Amino acid sequence: MPSKDRLTAIVLVLIVWGFAGALFGALFSGLHRILLVMGLTGGWALILAAAAASMTTTAFYSAMPVALIGSMAGVLASIGYLIVIGHDIDLLRISGLAAGAGVLAGGFYSWMVAGSSRPLAETLIGLFTGLLAAILLSLVLWFLGEPVGVFALAAGLVALVGALFELSERWLVRLGIAWLPGVVSAPLVAGLLANVVAGSIWIIGNTTVTALDAHTQQAIEQVLQDIPPGLLGGMLGGSMTGLLLEILGFRLEDEI
Template identity: 75%
Template sequence: MPFNIAGYSIMQSKDRFTAIILALLVWGFAGALFGALFAGLHQILLVLGLTGWLPLIVATAAASMTTTAFYSAMPVALVGSMAGVLASIGYLVVIGQDIDLLMIASLAAGAGVVAGAFYSWMVTGSSRPLAETLTGLISGSLAGGVLSLLLWFLDEPVSVFVLAAGVVALAGVFFEIFEHWLVKLGVAWLPGVVSAPLVAGLIAAVVAGSIWILGNTTTTVLDMRTQEVITHVLNDIPPGLLGGVLGGAITGIMLEIFGFRLEEQIEDQM
């Protein structure tokens, strides 16, 4: 039977188009989460008094680490999310409307560690979730540092939308460049017994922090400083989310075009 060149070309183009659409969706959603987290954390750090390059780097590193945990260690992230929600609800039932951020985050993190340890005991796991999360931390730190340097050279104010798009794009590129060998190194050296508990604890603390923000929006008895934090955070999250979507989508398409196959990464994590 002769080889159908035209049919093969159409199938190849269809597969390529499907891969680009998949990259667009996955990176867009990841960018939305990354951008929203970055915008909220960055504004909180600014209101709390951090200045210079530190808020940008810390917020980018934390957002990158959290987003990586959600997308590269989904089962562990779901365990941490459930633990964070349950611990936060329990805290609200007992304490009521007087929500302390440090207390609720610490309680949720502890619940996440316990839940992650139980998950690790039930399901034979490896150190891959922690290795992926630390790779996200390193990528985010580098992205924040590079963007801080660029802003220092420009010496011009930049909107939250542009900041979010920039950090998402840079962190995504760094993550793709470093992931293979950093994760391989982490899997070989990091202890698997603490992998799931630490990642689940991180996610639980982030979930509790989100609940703290949402809970305080309905509370009228707040000091002025807390009201200021909540207002600034809520104002910055929408442009941060949209900027993250843009940065993630563009990065995903460019990486797919240049040979970083998302479908191959998904197969490796299965």
């Protein structure tokens, strides 16, 4: 019978990996649909959305203080934009404003606290593993020739990204810390997360605007329809992957 500590570790793995997978799945499904609406083909949309979702999820989990600062900067900048501009929400403007606020907030944090290049290194590892996982999955889908729903896509990508990240994290992080400048790590990661927050607020804000054209309204509805199954698929894939890695000896408690 498993000990109490072992059961606690398993529950912790399911929660942490489940939340990470849910975040990845929601981001991936939304970005994937947006890229498809913009006219990208299925393969390119899959690769770009997976890379962006993997990079963002890793950024959230690599340094919680930087993630909180970037997210707060994105929220405040987006709210300020909405107060000044009103309902005329332009994606590039609100994203640029939020990213700039995130960079400034991250720069202030890096100035106050001794900066480390680890957050940026792990974020870039997330980008690399997301690209690799998406390319592998695209090849599998091309070989099978069968359409796959967003639930299965999110679950499969989370499993691949999680496994690749755990296998490559330690030596790639050491390499990144040795080569990446710590002074730009927090600003870049905070700017990225602020940008993601602004994009989310843009989607939510546009759902309440009735003056949009039919094509834009339909695109936003498609994005919102894809997010729930993507979130659930990512949560399932993350939980199962984390549990499998825990069984194989990749201890989450050794990393937190």
